[in-house]
Amino acid sequence: MSKVKLKDVAEKAGVSKSTVSQYLNKRYEFMGKETRKRIEKVIEDLRYQPNEVARSLKIKKTNTIGVIVANILHPFSTYVSRGVEDYCQQRGYNVILCNADNDSNKEKSYIEMLQMKQVDGIIIAATGKNNDLIYREREKGFPIVLFDRYFDDVEVDMVLSDNYQGAFQAVEHLIKMGHKNIALVAPEGHLLSMRKLRIDGYYGALKKYNIPIDESYVKFVTTENLTNQLNDLFRQDHVPTAVFTVNDLMTIEVLTYLKENNIKVPDEMAVVVFDDLPMASLLEAPLTVVAQPTYEIGTTSARMLIERIESKVKPKHEQKILPCQLIVRQSCGFRKNAEANENIPALNA
Amino acid sequence: MSKVKLKDVAEKAGVSKSTVSQYLNKRYEFMGKETRKRIEKVIEDLRYQPNEVARSLKIKKTNTIGVIVANILHPFSTYVSRGVEDYCQQRGYNVILCNADNDSNKEKSYIEMLQMKQVDGIIIAATGKNNDLIYREREKGFPIVLFDRYFDDVEVDMVLSDNYQGAFQAVEHLIKMGHKNIALVAPEGHLLSMRKLRIDGYYGALKKYNIPIDESYVKFVTTENLTNQLNDLFRQDHVPTAVFTVNDLMTIEVLTYLKENNIKVPDEMAVVVFDDLPMASLLEAPLTVVAQPTYEIGTTSARMLIERIESKVKPKHEQKILPCQLIVRQSCGFRKNAEANENIPALNA
DNA sequence: CTGTTAGCGCCTTCAC
DNA sequence: GTGAAGGCGCTAACAG
Numbered sequence: 159m160s161k162v163k164l165k166d167v168a169e170k171a172g173v174s175k176s177t178v179s180q181y182l183n184k185r186y187e188f189m190g191k192e193t194r195k196r197i198e199k200v201i202e203d204l205r206y207q208p209n210e211v212a213r214s215l216k217i218k219k220t221n222t223i224g225v226i227v228a229n230i231l232h233p234f235s236t237y238v239s240r241g242v243e244d245y246c247q248q249r250g251y252n253v254i255l256c257n258a259d260n261d262s263n264k265e266k267s268y269i270e271m272l273q274m275k276q277v278d279g280i281i282i283a284a285t286g287k288n289n290d291l292i293y294r295e296r297e298k299g300f301p302i303v304l305f306d307r308y309f310d311d312v313e314v315d316m317v318l319s320d321n322y323q324g325a326f327q328a329v330e331h332l333i334k335m336g337h338k339n340i341a342l343v344a345p346e347g348h349l350l351s352m353r354k355l356r357i358d359g360y361y362g363a364l365k366k367y368n369i370p371i372d373e374s375y376v377k378f379v380t381t382e383n384l385t386n387q388l389n390d391l392f393r394q395d396h397v398p399t400a401v402f403t404v405n406d407l408m409t410i411e412v413l414t415y416l417k418e419n420n421i422k423v424p425d426e427m428a429v430v431v432f433d434d435l436p437m438a439s440l441l442e443a444p445l446t447v448v449a450q451p452t453y454e455i456g457t458t459s460a461r462m463l464i465e466r467i468e469s470k471v472k473p474k475h476e477q478k479i480l481p482c483q484l485i486v487r488q489s490c491g492f493r494k495n496a497e498a499n500e501n502i503p504a505l506n507a
Numbered sequence: 508m509s510k511v512k513l514k515d516v517a518e519k520a521g522v523s524k525s526t527v528s529q530y531l532n533k534r535y536e537f538m539g540k541e542t543r544k545r546i547e548k549v550i551e552d553l554r555y556q557p558n559e560v561a562r563s564l565k566i567k568k569t570n571t572i573g574v575i576v577a578n579i580l581h582p583f584s585t586y587v588s589r590g591v592e593d594y595c596q597q598r599g600y601n602v603i604l605c606n607a608d609n610d611s612n613k614e615k616s617y618i619e620m621l622q623m624k625q626v627d628g629i630i631i632a633a634t635g636k637n638n639d640l641i642y643r644e645r646e647k648g649f650p651i652v653l654f655d656r657y658f659d660d661v662e663v664d665m666v667l668s669d670n671y672q673g674a675f676q677a678v679e680h681l682i683k684m685g686h687k688n689i690a691l692v693a694p695e696g697h698l699l700s701m702r703k704l705r706i707d708g709y710y711g712a713l714k715k716y717n718i719p720i721d722e723s724y725v726k727f728v729t730t731e732n733l734t735n736q737l738n739d740l741f742r743q744d745h746v747p748t749a750v751f752t753v754n755d756l757m758t759i760e761v762l763t764y765l766k767e768n769n770i771k772v773p774d775e776m777a778v779v780v781f782d783d784l785p786m787a788s789l790l791e792a793p794l795t796v797v798a799q800p801t802y803e804i805g806t807t808s809a810r811m812l813i814e815r816i817e818s819k820v821k822p823k824h825e826q827k828i829l830p831c832q833l834i835v836r837q838s839c840g841f842r843k844n845a846e847a848n849e850n851i852p853a854l855n856a
Numbered sequence: 857c858t859g860t861t862a863g864c865g866c867c868t869t870c871a872c
Numbered sequence: 873g874t875g876a877a878g879g880c881g882c883t884a885a886c887a888g
Contacts, residue, residue, distance in 0.1 A: 163865060174875040176867075177874060179867055180868095182866090183867080190874095193874085207622055209564075210623040210624045210625065211866095212864070213865080214880095215561050215882090217866085230585055230588055231586065231589055236585055239604075252603055252605075252620065253603065270556060274557055274559040275559045276559065413789050414789065437787075440790055440791075441789055442791040512880095512881060512882085524860095526857085537858080558881050558882070560881080562881080563882095565882050566864085566883070567864075
């Protein structure tokens with residue numbers, strides 16, 4: 159297992175270590191064609207592979223970045239990761255991927271671990287509980303890019319998708335399909351900023367079309383006792399005709415509920431959801447979804463981070479907001495139902 | 508950005524570098540309670556973080572492993588990765604994750620890159636085209652574990668799922684549901700060993716129950732011109748009453764076809780598929796699937812790799828075959844009887 | 857119990 | 873063009 163090292167190559171090629179080093183770093187001007195060929199051959203013969211650890215120690219750069227996602231099992235994280243990886247790969251960087259599981263302690267220890275490993279920068283879907291740490295490191299000049307969640311207490315590069323616009327479009331689409339009684343299902347608890355924007359988008363769309371807001375249609379649910387909470391929503395006197403779910407966990411719960419209670423989508427209930435799902439098109443009623451530009455979030459984050467690392471001239475911190483895309487399938491009902499709202503003035507605005 | 512280093516800690520604490528080093532490596536026996544406290548405090552004050560790169564260079568160990576998967580977008584890879592990560596995390600190892608995309612060149616360059624980075628070992632879903640390289644490295648003592656694909660030309664640790672048993676059970680289940688005309692849909696082309704086992708499982712089950720084999724039910728399809736090929740299968744004189752698909756790509760194609768042609772599952776066509784799908788339970792007819800123990804494949808691979816790294820006494824190479832699980836839902840025409848869940852971290856929002 | 861010393865494998869002036 | 877020397881930050885004998 160004894161590794162062949164630069165010194166071995168130098169000896170076998172009959173040159174000095176520094177010449178070999180020059181060769182490795184492609185500074186070919188500093189040597190004769192002769193020596194260059196010879197070194198090349200020896201490296202081949204010996205199957206020499208430079209030790210990146212030693213190199214990193216010396217040049218103080220690892221060409222490695224860290225990515226901290228919420229959960230790699232979640233398609234959102236997966237697509238972002240893939241975007242990051244593809245971009246990095248192409249730029250000569252490697253990626254260490256970590257799952258923080260929305261646990262701020264794990265997040266913190268991962269950040270520290272990555273820094274001890276001397277990564278050149280970190281891309282992170284932050285929990286928000288370590289913003290002080292993140293901000294401090296950023297201030298010291300350590301490259302960090304946040305994605306997916308917005309925080310206003312921290313001046314750091316961020317890559318986000320346009321949650322308001324996405325939610326707005328989704329609900330607007332339902333309205334154009336003729337729906338007025340539109341429910342919103344969101345998880346209860348502290349509102350992450352992005353989730354709040356989705357809810358704002360819901361209200362915004364209703365407002366634009368002068369649809370009065372019925373708070374009995376707005377449900378913040380907990381995972382325990384979910385059935386009762388959805389019963390409240392779907393079995394009240396005037397049931398909604400459509401429902402908008404703000405994330406895929408909610409989507410799965412609502413779809414399961416509708417299926418169990420034999421409520422037909424879209425005939426009895428139109429559904430539009432935030433976040434695309436892998437199988438969305440194969441469901442009983444293929445889902446109309448607001449798809450986030452996940453892969454682009456990844457590539458964009460990677461690009462911004464690498465720009466920082468390679469210290470391009472840049473503003474102190476920048477924020478990139480990428481648009482969501484409404485993918486219309488069948489779960490929101492068909493066009494024929496749309497006439498009802500065709501005369502609403504605001505529709506033409 | 509100037510990092511605080513061990514030397515700074517030593518000076519500030521009024522001890523020598525080696526004492527601090529001892530402290531870092533928890534060799535507390537070699538110092539007074541006094542000095543220990545003092546060092547602790549200085550580290551705290553200075554926010555000192557050891558440089559792992561320097562440490563790795565010295566001790567010739569990075570506590571990092573590489574994982575090469577086919578495609579992180581695929582749930583199979585994702586769950587395996589998560590298994591690997593969780594196990595490694597808990598054992599103090601970090602993971603560099605790479606996508607080879609079934610491209611042997613990418614695979615090769617990733618293997619080399621990971622070795623230059625001095626990873627302690629590699630877990631890989633090999634393409635098979637670099638078996639010589641893999642075998643050679645393994646022979647030199649470099650820890651490598653293969654998963655997902657079996658190769659008989661290489662003596663390396665492997666972690667596999669029992670593809671034969673899984674397929675056999677799936678088809679046996681269909682038979683027990685009363686089906687005799689059971690189709691098989693598999694991708695055409697070179698048979699990876701594991702896929703062959705799935706096909707063998709199909710034949711094996713038919714044989715056990717003395718069901719004559721009708722080769723017109725066995726379709727090897729290409730992705731182009733798929734519709735015609737499925738037409739051949741589903742529109743012949745005596746159509747099958749059930750179909751078994753050998754991987755999830757096939758599953759999606761077949762389900763899409765059935766949906767488009769308005770063939771009802773399970774009433775007109777029973778379906779059992781290899782590989783669980785995230786939304787399998789929410790489909791029009793929740794799918795009966797053969798689920799591979801993906802998460803366990805990950806943890807097991809990681810465990811075996813780390814055992815090699817830490818050179819436990821072990822046989823030259825070992826092979827672990829984990830059982831698949833048949834999850835009965837409704838697509839095969841029967842009420843669910845058993846539905847166990849893997850013990851894996853929940854999909855959080 | 858603590859300090860001194862000599863590297864780990866590579867890079868980089870700076871002489872030759 | 874090429875080589876010698878010093879050092880990146882840390883560890884691990886080995887003295888003291």
